[in-house]
Amino acid sequence: MYALIVPASTPFDLLATVLALSWWEDRVLPAPPAEPVARHRRPSRSPLPPRIRSPQRPLPSSQNSPVSTLR
Secondary structure: OHHHHHHHHHHHHHHHHHHHHHHHHHHOOOOOOOOOOOOOOOOOOOOOOOOOOOOOOOOOOOOOOHHHHHO
């Protein structure tokens, strides 16, 4: 009879162990001291240089396009 109880109860034993360790961590272990969160100041200048736009090239004319002949 004990041969059937031990394998069947193993998942519950593992669950009880995990829950006990979680409780131990929350209630018994001392909490680390809370440090104040430093406020980040806004940087005086952007960390990335401004993006330089390249000159726009004109689009090719659609007169020689095969699509324009189908219209």
